[in-house]
Amino acid sequence: MDRNVSDICEVYYVDEERVEKARKALSPEKEILAVAETFRNLGDPTRVKILQALAIQALCVCDLAKLLAVSDSATSHQLRVLRSQKLVRFRREGKMVYYSLDDEHIDNLMREALRHIREGEGPVRAGAMKAGEDRV
Amino acid sequence: MDRNVSDICEVYYVDEERVEKARKALSPEKEILAVAETFRNLGDPTRVKILQALAIQALCVCDLAKLLAVSDSATSHQLRVLRSQKLVRFRREGKMVYYSLDDEHIDNLMREALRHIREGEGPVRAGAMKAGEDRV
DNA sequence: ATGACGCATGAACGTATGTTCATGTGTATT
DNA sequence: AATACACATGAACATACGTTCATGCGTCAT
Numbered sequence: 001m002d003r004n005v006s007d008i009c010e011v012y013y014v015d016e017e018r019v020e021k022a023r024k025a026l027s028p029e030k031e032i033l034a035v036a037e038t039f040r041n042l043g044d045p046t047r048v049k050i051l052q053a054l055a056i057q058a059l060c061v062c063d064l065a066k067l068l069a070v071s072d073s074a075t076s077h078q079l080r081v082l083r084s085q086k087l088v089r090f091r092r093e094g095k096m097v098y099y100s101l102d103d104e105h106i107d108n109l110m111r112e113a114l115r116h117i118r119e120g121e122g123p124v125r126a127g128a129m130k131a132g133e134d135r136v
Numbered sequence: 137m138d139r140n141v142s143d144i145c146e147v148y149y150v151d152e153e154r155v156e157k158a159r160k161a162l163s164p165e166k167e168i169l170a171v172a173e174t175f176r177n178l179g180d181p182t183r184v185k186i187l188q189a190l191a192i193q194a195l196c197v198c199d200l201a202k203l204l205a206v207s208d209s210a211t212s213h214q215l216r217v218l219r220s221q222k223l224v225r226f227r228r229e230g231k232m233v234y235y236s237l238d239d240e241h242i243d244n245l246m247r248e249a250l251r252h253i254r255e256g257e258g259p260v261r262a263g264a265m266k267a268g269e270d271r272v
Numbered sequence: 273a274t275g276a277c278g279c280a281t282g283a284a285c286g287t288a289t290g291t292t293c294a295t296g297t298g299t300a301t302t
Numbered sequence: 303a304a305t306a307c308a309c310a311t312g313a314a315c316a317t318a319c320g321t322t323c324a325t326g327c328g329t330c331a332t
Contacts, residue, residue, distance in 0.1 A: 019203050022189035027250065032181050032188075034253040035246070040179025044290080045172040052168075053158035061309055067155050074291060076310055081290095086256045095299055095308050105252035109245060110171065114163065116241035117170040120222045180320080197279055210321060212280055217320095231278050231329050 041085045042109065046070065047078050050099075054088060055107045058100040177221045178245065182206065183214050186235075190224060191243045194236040 026032065041047065046068055053059060053067060065075040079099055082088040087106055090099045101107060162168065177183065182204055189195060189203060201211040215235060218224040223242055226235045237243060 015199055018193065018195065019199050022192055022195060022199070022203055025192040026185055026188050031250065031253060032184050035249045036179050036181040036184045038179075038249050038253060039175050039184070040289095043172055043174075043176025043179045045168050046290090048168050048172045048175070049162055052162050056158055056161040057154065059154065059158060063151060063155050063158070066152075067158055071292075072309070073293080073311090076308095077291080080310075086252075092299090097309065103252065103255060105248055105255070108248050109252070112241050112244050112248060113171045113174050114167065116239065116245070117167060117174060119239055119241070176319095182320090198277095207322075208279070209281090209323080212278095213320080213322095216280080228329095233279065 038085050038087070041081055041087060042113075044078070046074075047082060048110070050075075050078060050082065051087065051101065051106055051110060054099055054101050055110065058091075058098040060096045060098050062096075064099070174221050174223070177217050177223060178249075180214070182210075183218060184246070186211075186214060186218065187223065187237065187242055187246060190235055190237050191246065194227075194234040196232045196234050198232075200235070 027035070042051070049068055050064055053064065059067070061072055061075050061079065064079070065072045068075060079088060079090075083090070086102050088099045089102045090097050092098075163171070178187070185204055186200055189200065195203070197208055197211050197215065200215070201208045204211060215224060215226075219226070222238050224235050225238045226233050228234075
């Protein structure tokens, strides 16, 4: 059967032009992966607390363990994760190891995330979504 | 010198004062959890791509599926996650559903994360940047 | 109405993730 | 040197997560 495919392709439901435009806006795959991994590492309540605390002042592992009410080992593991993504740095002082935030972007990310979650807490913005949408 | 070492306990290696100061700096538990969940939802390469694409223009599910080279179902699931955290909103147009970013904080978070990961990557030479990488 | 299409949802599967327990490393004190 | 302490690491376990498959829901055209 000979159907004229050109007609179909022109109006193809997937808007190729739009897709291409969006594709060009994407960061290279390597960066996408790095960004996702960074966010994933931030995506744990314990680590969020660690970073909020370190935003104020440097702390050692045992301080953090006490603050978080978890074991030293668990704390150390979490710090290892944060270290691997260069989210925290550390300096040695005798037996103690003091951790602090690695750069100012970390704190910025935390603050921006707080702003985001605080937006939805009030009454739902009018027209944000169609009626009958599932709540959080 | 038989000075008893028991007075070490008073000073305890865990600096209580420092810990208390840090504890006061923490957001309430509810917010910590919300922030962590938001970051966790951002911590997936597919969802990062979706948000970068939506930062440019609204797209429907099938557009995104094509762009991401995954099934419509998988795309829909990811959008459901993003919706649950109010990271994206959507509007219905006939059969199609167009998604877009919910607020400007999302884009800010993406850009800030990009800045972060680009810091540690050795010397940022001209060769490291390619066309279409002007997102920051 | 009936079929086609875009999208949403539920269940199930494989894998990755966070925690714990036990042990190892390095440093300071005795 | 030997001990104690702060921290790091490895293995192992339970759970959570993302993907896929199959199905259901709404809307549009015939």
